[in-house]
Amino acid sequence: MSHLTYDQSKTIATKTILILAVITVFEVLFALLGKGYLVEGFHIPHWITGGVMIVLSIVKAYLIVYEFMHMKYEVPGLVKTVLLPTLLLVWAIIAFLAEGDYWNNSRARVKNPVPAQTEVNN
Amino acid sequence: MASASIEHAHEHTQQGSAWAGGKEPFKASYGKLMMWYFLLSDAFTFSGFLIAYGALRFSMPTWPVPDFVFSTFPGGFHHKPLLFVTVMTFILLASSFTMVRAVQEGHQENKRGVVIWMLLTIVGGLAFLGCQAWEWNTLIGGEHMTVKVNPFGTHTETGVYLEGDGHDVKKGDTFQPGMSYLIHKHDNEWAPLKYKVTEGPNAGVEKSQAFGPKAFGALFFFITGFHGFHVLSGVAFLLIICLNSATGLYVNRKNGYEMVEKIGLYWHFVDLVWVFVFLCFYLL
Secondary structure, three states: OOOOOHHHHHHHHHHHHHHHHHHHHHHHHHHHHHOOOOOOOOOOOHHHHHHHHHHHHHHHHHHHHHHHOOHHHOOHHHHHHHHHHHHHHHHHHHHHHHHHHHHHHHHHHOOOOOOOOOOOOO | OHHHHHHHHHHHHHHOOHHHOOOOHHHOOHHHHHHHHHHHHHHHHHHHHHHHHHHHHHOOOOOOOHHHHOOOEOOOEOOOOOHHHHHHHHHHHHHHHHHHHHHHHHHOOOHHHHHHHHHHHHHHHHHHHHHHHHHHHHHHHHOOOOOOOOOEEEOOOOEEEOOOOOOOOOOOOEEOOOOEEEOEEEOOEEEOOEEEEOOOOOOOOEEEOOOOOOHHHHHHHHHHHHHHHHHHHHHHHHHHHHHHHHOOOOOOOOOOOHHHHHHHHHHHHHHHHHHHHHHHHHHO
16 A cells, blocks of 8 residues: 555656656667667677666566556565565576577587578478 | 444454454455465566577577567558557557556546546557557568468578569678578468578578578467467456446445456556567567
8 A cells, every 4th residue: 555645646657657658769769779770880789789678678677566566565575575586587597598508509519400590392 | 234243353353363364464455465476476477488488599590680570560661670569568558557547546436537547448458459460460461470480581691692582682682691581472482582602611602591490480479479368368357347347346345446456466567578578579
């Protein structure tokens, strides 16, 4: 339950949706800029654009969960039981991406590899 | 009479120990708490899918470039990278905002406000589903991508095309590694273009376009489909709760418009998942 008045919560909701919209527009423009669509011949390394996108997406997730879903106004125990388990995903992401990378690097050592891109047979 | 006895029972349990019942853990009602834990488990399901996407993508030497794959826009527009999905994202964000407003009107016990804002949310949900239907239709019907066939390939070498496809590629066009292409179908037959490698150890060799990683189509349709199914069931629940609000069912309830709050949690979660689907499929 929030202790905010009706008008206060209305203002917060409007502010939050505007911030979310601005972040989304920025993400798309930054992705297109990084890939050279906006300025001829101008590119940003993929790891920079990717990193910025991931950080901004986490900011968006924070805003949705904390403001729209009212997590900010719940008691700390509830917040912990919901958010702490998601930390397990950090390892899942690291482990599985590393595994995928390993499969890719093992390609040359496989006897009959499935080709990454298959020939077209009509 | 009945309400007086309920009040009495309530008072009684308040005096008991923490194990006597009547106390809400985390100061949240049973329904709301369980909605949170359901959403947590659903978050793990979606994470499993998206992590599988990441692992398979990392296991491939090439992957279709998203701003090449998703560049069509209704009305026959092409080469508008990411424009349509940005519109879809905005529709879902807007419906999340209208949902927040419905919950706030519920706190005010304003029936009219709840119904109006919920109806707007339903419209947003349906608009999003319509957009997704158009996107799928374009990919399946126009570009012939299916769960098993992915016509979006990516070059790994530098080269020059020996023929054109009558769409975007002309004879003599050059390309670099990392550039994606779409294999078209002519008269129901795949028509991969022939090209000559111009640099590297294979220089001078003639090759033709190959299909992209098969997993791409399956992952795309499965994950966006699973999300779309969440949106669809969300719309169904929104409709039910909107009708219940309109008939005045929640006016006399002890917890008022809490059902609106619960479906609100679910709806924001669908929006939250889209943030990460948008990130993995379209931005990265």
